Amino acid sequence: MKISKQxxxxxxxxxxxxxxxxxxxxxxxxxxxxxxxxxxxxxKEGAVVTSPVHMKFGSEGIExxxxxxxxxxxARPGIAHYHVGIGASCLPAGKTIVKGTPSWVHFGDGKSEIxxxxxxxxxxxxxxxGDDLHNTMxxxxxxxxxxxx
Numbered sequence: 381m382k383i384s385k386q387x388x389x390x391x392x393x394x395x396x397x398x399x400x401x402x403x404x405x406x407x408x409x410x411x412x413x414x415x416x417x418x419x420x421x422x423x424k425e426g427a428v429v430t431s432p433v434h435m436k437f438g439s440e441g442i443e444x445x446x447x448x449x450x451x452x453x454x455a456r457p458g459i460a461h462y463h464v465g466i467g468a469s470c471l472p473a474g475k476t477i478v479k480g481t482p483s484w485v486h487f488g489d490g491k492s493e494i495x496x497x498x499x500x501x502x503x504x505x506x507x508x509x510g511d512d513l514h515n516t517m518x519x520x521x522x523x524x525x526x527x528x529x
Contacts (some may be wrong), residue, residue: 416441416520418462418509424525432495433528435508437462437487442520446490447512460520462487465506466498470521477514486514498528502503 422436423429445459465471468483477484486492502525509520 416460416509416517418507418520418522420505420507420522420524423506423524423526424495426526428527428529430529431498431500433496433498433526435464435496435505437492439509439520441524442509442517444490444492447488452512455513455515460493460509460511460517461490462506463514464494464496465508466496467504468506469504470506470508470523471516473516475516477508477510477516479514486510488514500528502527 417440419438420435421438422434439462443459444461445450445456446455447461463477464485464487466483466485471477477486479486485496487494504523504525506521506523508522509517511517
């Protein structure tokens with residue numbers, strides 16, 4: 381079988397071009413992950429409110445979703461749910477928010493609103509994102525104070 385000289389040159393050019401393209405793709409910097417941010421939409425910092433207190437949450441850079449049913453053994457990347465700490469401070473990244481802790485309310489159903497009974501007085505509230513395993517995420521916590529009349 382004879383290979384035509386006219387065919388060899390285009391094939392070599394294509395192979396070399398593919399090698400340059402593949403090398404350029406490998407050297408591309410990785411896409412920077414979006415910064416995750418969480419916030420209280422309602423109430424605002426320093427608000428004077430009545431009980432039940434309507435709380436509404438928001439986030440950026442992450443998808444909010446319900447924790448899968450059953451025994452969850454791994455967290456889905458890029459998905460989280462809300463936790464509200466009453467009289468609590470933000471927890472460090474990677475800490476597990478223990479379910480059933482009286483000071484933390486879990487929103488494993490993916491909801492972003494609640495009407496919560498709070499006693500009259502000043503209350504510190506912490507809104508924190510957790511993954512499917514309820515582990516906190518870096519920078520994904522916001523603290524505010526409100527006064528209940």
